[in-house]
Amino acid sequence: MKELVDEQHKPAMIKIVVDKAGVSNVEVPLSLIHRPGTVYDLGTRHVIAKVDAYARLPRTRKGVDMSRLPEVLFEHSGTFISLRSFKKIAKRLYERLELEDIYLKFSFGFAKTSISPVTKKKAVLVYDAGISIIYPPYRHFVQIKVPVQTVCPCSRSMCLVDQERQIGKGAHNQRAEVTIQVEVTKIPGVHFETLIDIAEQSASSPVYAILKRPDEKYVTEHAYDNPVFVEGLARKIADKLTELKNIKWFRVKVESFESIHKHNAIAYIGRIKKGNKWYKNNHGFV
Secondary structure, three states, X not given: OOOOOOOOOOEXXXXXXXXXXXXXXXXXXEEEEOOOOOOOOOOEEEEEEEEEEEEEEOOOEOOOOOOHHHHHHHHHOOOOEOHHHHHHHHHHHHHHHOXXXXXXXXXXXXXXXXXXXXXXXXXEEEEEEEEEEEEOOOEEEEEEEEEEEEEOHHHHHHOEEEOOOOEEOOOOEEEEEEEEEEEEOOOOOOOHHHHHHHHHHHOOEEOOOOOXXXXXXXXXXXXXXXXXXXXXXXXXXXXHHOOOOOEEEXXXXXXXXXXXXXXXXXXXXXXXXXXXXXXXXXXXXX
């Protein structure tokens, strides 16, 4: 059989580095583990993740060898990819592609039990979650997006009719989205449930899948009693993240979908740990 020409390894005519080149939206089975002691702990769960896999292409090489990216991912075909498989996959891609800066991102829905605060109705909320990998050296990032409710402190204060008794005529409130990404020092390092709890407990109120009338009354009053700006919410979350073990970098984004404005309100905080201290870091989400 005539040997087929390999165009990928030929010299590139235009000598420009390609920062990222690869494949996206490759669907693979992924195995996740609940945080021990979580209410209605389901143990190991299986999800279908969409994977982006890239490498940096040097100025001297024409192509990445695209087919090798899904090929390595599907070397696990027939079994669910576990968290502890990621380093092996990244190393294998590094060896097969013979390229630097391997990048993997696994995106999936993370399901968590939602229980209404008064009537205790059980349902499920699905959060947008992700795990990102950079290699070499091996770096492991965990990300979650959490919907919450915020009540504007300024609006609430202006509408008070009895300052002493904190009685007012209302305040504008809205749904907001918290994005948290952390780099861990070991796997899993931090559970998704822990990050969700931090976001929900820092906001004016969590959001729920099911609310009956007693629940709605409770949520409305609880949120009214806990107003917070996006800046304050980002600070509260960042403060709690600095107390977690096994993380050395984080980035927080809070975006409020303002109910009385056409625009949104946004706040960001990024920090990196050096020794026992946290320092400002403006690196974007990975």
